[in-house]
Amino acid sequence: MSTSPAERSASIPAHESSAMARARELGATVLGTTSPNPAVGAVVLAADGDVVGEGATHPPGGPHAEVVALAQAGGRARGGTAVVTLEPCAHTGRTGPCAEALLAAGIARVVVAVPEPTELAGGGADRLRAAGVDVVLGVEQAAAERGALAGWLTGVREQRPYVIWKVAATLDGRVAAADGSSRWVTGPEARAEVHRLRAGCDAVVVGSGTALTDDPHLTVRDTGGAVAGRQPLRVVVDRRDRLPATARVLDDAAPTLVSHAATPAELLAELFDRDVRRVLLEGGPTLAGAFLRAGLVDEAVVHLAPKLLGAGPSLVGELGIPGIGSALTFSVADVLPLGGDVQIRLHPTRHTGGGTRTGGDGADGGS
Numbered sequence: 001m002s003t004s005p006a007e008r009s010a011s012i013p014a015h016e017s018s019a020m021a022r023a024r025e026l027g028a029t030v031l032g033t034t035s036p037n038p039a040v041g042a043v044v045l046a047a048d049g050d051v052v053g054e055g056a057t058h059p060p061g062g063p064h065a066e067v068v069a070l071a072q073a074g075g076r077a078r079g080g081t082a083v084v085t086l087e088p089c090a091h092t093g094r095t096g097p098c099a100e101a102l103l104a105a106g107i108a109r110v111v112v113a114v115p116e117p118t119e120l121a122g123g124g125a126d127r128l129r130a131a132g133v134d135v136v137l138g139v140e141q142a143a144a145e146r147g148a149l150a151g152w153l154t155g156v157r158e159q160r161p162y163v164i165w166k167v168a169a170t171l172d173g174r175v176a177a178a179d180g181s182s183r184w185v186t187g188p189e190a191r192a193e194v195h196r197l198r199a200g201c202d203a204v205v206v207g208s209g210t211a212l213t214d215d216p217h218l219t220v221r222d223t224g225g226a227v228a229g230r231q232p233l234r235v236v237v238d239r240r241d242r243l244p245a246t247a248r249v250l251d252d253a254a255p256t257l258v259s260h261a262a263t264p265a266e267l268l269a270e271l272f273d274r275d276v277r278r279v280l281l282e283g284g285p286t287l288a289g290a291f292l293r294a295g296l297v298d299e300a301v302v303h304l305a306p307k308l309l310g311a312g313p314s315l316v317g318e319l320g321i322p323g324i325g326s327a328l329t330f331s332v333a334d335v336l337p338l339g340g341d342v343q344i345r346l347h348p349t350r351h352t353g354g355g356t357r358t359g360g361d362g363a364d365g366g367s
């Protein structure tokens with residue numbers, strides 16, 4: 001279950017590194033469909049190094065990534081290598097143990113990014129090694145932890161969902177105009193990205209202020225406006241029951257929770273109990289401020305529009321910061337042009353209250 005420093009720095013051949021990058025991509029393709037289980041990706045290489053199988057975790061009760069990739073590889077898996085983002089499980093849950101499936105397929109080597117952190121599913125590497133399989137743990141671990149496994153790992157380590165705060169603002173940080181109008185701050189490409197972000201989450205959260213002002217639908221839709229088959233839980237935090245029965249969020253296009261949670265931590269506990277592992281916090285500034293003050297934002301996705309408004313609500317409300325030295329700080333993960341707008345993805349490095357995060361990946365802690 002644990003890794004030695006030697007394992008963490010283990011170098012692997014280039015074709016296995018490419019397979020690991022592909023496994024991370026595969027895991028990301030099933031985000032929003034696997035919770036409470038991890039979104040794992042797996043690639044099977046034949047003995048000659050050819051990619052012969054690819055897989056990602058199916059929804060709960062369905063096969064795990066390794067099993068999907070092995071099924072695709074068939075007999076070509078014999079003597080080959082399995083490259084997986086998470087250590088194969090050794091226990092029988094709703095599906096059989098993946099370690100046994102790898103042994104049955106005749107896999108000779110297993111390359112793993114993240115060692116299994118739970119006692120329940122641990123022991124896969126030991127089981128494989130005991131059967132003579134060459135197992136390498138901790139390969140490109142940080143990249144896998146920051147990626148598709150971040151939500152699940154936050155759940156294991158902190159018993160709460162991973163929170164992505166998404167906000168669209170003008171160059172002067174306004175999320176709406178002085179008259180309250182906010183459609184549309186950003187262009188169609190940025191709005192399409194919001195739907196992609198929603199699809200990768202288990203719940204989308206707004207405060208009652210946003211629900212009352214904008215009357216958002218909060219569903220995942222394609223560019224033509226068609227509502228997707230799988231929808232995240234829509235959540236409005238409305239402690240004073242101000243949401244009218246006519247609110248669009250209360251239609252039957254997707255499940256909706258109207259929460260009375262007093263604090264962000266209470267809300268996250270409520271969502272965690274419903275198997276939510278990834279939350280998209282869509283605002284507005286008051287609720288975002290409450291999450292930031294509580295140190296409960298793991299990742300921020302800011303869509304900046306090249307516009308100025310000069311007045312209107314700022315992208316975040318009061319943070320209780322007395323001076324520049326206490327500013328909440330972030331590290332920039334990446335910057336992406338989105339049509340005429342720009343997307344900046346960030347991780348908090350220091351939150352209010354002075355706490356400092358190491359690694360800046362929002363998935364702190366060892367394995």
Ligand SMILES: NC(=O)c1ccc[n+]([C@@H]2O[C@H](COP(=O)([O-])OP(=O)(O)OC[C@H]3O[C@@H](n4cnc5c(N)ncnc54)[C@H](OP(=O)(O)O)[C@@H]3O)[C@@H](O)[C@H]2O)c1
Binds near residue numbers: 185286288
């Ligand atoms: N451009 C964007 O990305 C974007 C996104 C969202 C919103 N907006 C804009 O933001 C404006 C609305 O701002 P807002 O700040 O009123 O919206 P908000 O943050 O969505 O809602 C604020 C309300 O949330 C409730 N709330 C629930 N839990 C809370 C907690 N733990 N701490 C604080 N409040 C909590 C409070 O009402 P109760 O006490 O009644 O529960 C509070 O009044 C609109 O103009 C909207 O267009 C823009």
